[in-house]
Amino acid sequence: MLNRVIQQFGLYVRSINEVEDSHSSTVYKCQLLSGDNVYLKIPYTKLKFQRELEAYEILKGYVAIPEMLDYWSGDEECTGAFLLSELKGKPLTSEASPTVAYQVGVLHAQMHEIQPPAVKLLTGIQNEFLNWSNFIEKQFYSFAEDVSLVLDQHLYNLAIDKFEKMKVQLPSPDGPSFVHMDFRPANIIVDSNKVSGVIDFESVRFGSTEIDFTKLYRDFLRFDILLYQAYQEGYKSIRPLIDLEVVLPFYRFTDAFNSIGWCKRRGIEKNAVFLEENLVILKQFLL
Structure with missing residues (x-):
């Protein structure tokens, strides 16, 4: 499949490395014979491909993102693929300066604008906004069956009551607003003391901004006032x-619950550390 995608885009590749921490697509970093770096992204489903394609069209010129150099709509065997430019830098870490945190805020707000x-x-x-409460509920209960296989019955019942x-x-x-749904440090690229942009749009929606602060708070903001x-x-x-003080507790709780379900679906052993982190957060809310 990778060779087919490379041929589709007519690339002359010197080296290929698969990118880790990509959960909804297979992503490769390719160094071309010219010396340039590009990224190949193959989403897991046609829906994720379509979301990503539309996101690049909507965000271009308004939010700092990679340039979509080309795309292939795929066929019966492939969901489709993207050829993307490289954003200079590395994923955001908690070692970042307040200057970088300020820029992350600007970037996030530009997206939410x-x-x-209209046309x-x-x-x-x-667009989930008009039925936002139903969207959140549907998302929560879609993971509930998986979570019930991980938590003991008492803790599970407490979680359901807490949500309601x-x-x-x-x-x-x-x-x-345009909400990323996975706005976390791994998807925010920083070059020295400057934010280069944001990546990964296979989960995006139009909805309420309130859901979009959770993962950034969990993995970045809560460590330093x-x-x-x-x-x-x-x-x-x-x-x-x-x-944020009003909405974050609810979304931190539901994110922990949903993440436990996600770990069950994707493999508990493979995601043991992430599972334990979310169990700790969930118990802080329930016990």
Whole structure:
């Protein structure tokens, strides 16, 4: 399949390395004979391919993203593939400066400023905003069966009760906005003290911004109050920021619950560390 994609794009490749930490696509970093680096991305499903394709068209010129150099719609054997330029730098880490955190806030807000297009018909990116409560509920309960196989019955029942009580206390949703759904350090590229851009759009939706802060908080913002404050300042320089103290507890709880279900689906042994991290977070909310 990889050779077919390389031929499809007419590439002359010197070396190929598979990129780790990609959960919804197979991604390869390719060094061309010219010396340039490009990325090949093969989504797992046709829907993820279509979301990614539409996201590049919507975000271009508004948000810092890689350049989509080419794409192939695939065939019966391949879901499709993208040829992407390289964003200079490495994934964001908690060692970043407040200056970088500020830029991450700006980048995130620029993405949230984008609303559903008035004229373009989208077939991949769903607009979930009008039924936001139902979307969150459907997402939660889609993982519940998997979670029930991991948690003991008492803890599982507590989680279900907690969800039902917390969801009715949420404020009115903020949107409709373009939400990444996986806005975490691994998908934010930083070069020295400058944010190069954001990657990976196979899970994007139009919906409420409130869901989109969770993973960034979990993996980055909660470790340093100065980073958290700088991020908020950057975000507010572009658009108003919702009260994160009100919505984060609910979304941190549901993210932990859903992540436990995700680990069960993708393999508990392979994802043992991530599973344990989310069990700790879930128990903090329940016990």
